[in-house]
Amino acid sequence: xxxxxxxxxxxxRQKVTQAFxxxxxxxxxxxxxxxxxxxxxxxxxxxxxxxxxxTSDTFEGKRQPARxxxxxxxxKDEMAAEGGIHALQxxxxxxxxxxxxTEAK
Amino acid sequence: MKxxxxxxxxxxxxxxxxxxxxxxxxxxxxTAFNVLEDEELRxxxxxxxxxxxxxxxxxxxxxxxxxxxxxxxxQDGTLAKLLEEKGVLVEADESDASSTxx
Numbered sequence: 755x756x757x758x759x760x761x762x763x764x765x766x767r768q769k770v771t772q773a774f775x776x777x778x779x780x781x782x783x784x785x786x787x788x789x790x791x792x793x794x795x796x797x798x799x800x801x802x803x804x805x806x807x808x809t810s811d812t813f814e815g816k817r818q819p820a821r822x823x824x825x826x827x828x829x830k831d832e833m834a835a836e837g838g839i840h841a842l843q844x845x846x847x848x849x850x851x852x853x854x855x856t857e858a859k
Numbered sequence: 860m861k862x863x864x865x866x867x868x869x870x871x872x873x874x875x876x877x878x879x880x881x882x883x884x885x886x887x888x889x890t891a892f893n894v895l896e897d898e899e900l901r902x903x904x905x906x907x908x909x910x911x912x913x914x915x916x917x918x919x920x921x922x923x924x925x926x927x928x929x930x931x932x933x934q935d936g937t938l939a940k941l942l943e944e945k946g947v948l949v950e951a952d953e954s955d956a957s958s959t960x961x
Contacts, residue, residue, distance in 0.1 A: 822910075
């Protein structure tokens, strides 16, 4: 079996799916936009900056910081790893909140 | 944050400063700490808030969130409410500069 070209993205998808059973999950790899920024000097990873949009009813009744903490803690190893995830932009919503945003547009 | 409000060293720190500027936070009630100049702070603050990324916003010692949270609170109006309640905004009549100080 060929090695995945996107091990970080795969890990995010697998772990988030397992932990939150998301109604929707979008993962964007923005690493190319940041490859020249100072903190990335010396890094060869193509998977350093991600945007992750998760919609899950497990977020119900939790404030945003609590939701983000859950995702961060889930991906703790990936974020701590040398050359791992440097930045993780999160949008965490319940299905209800997601529906409200769509209507407002 | 990473860098200083005048010269942020990271896009997320820059965006956070811009949001606080748009909200009208009183510069005299705001202090930025540059984690790039203080390795101990950089590690310590992450542990303190149990939050792995920089920047982090605190209002009256209370952790509010990172850039994404500031952004969504900025958009839905809850950040304005919080900052106003905590009295950290530039006051409207203060800018008249007509009041006498005691």
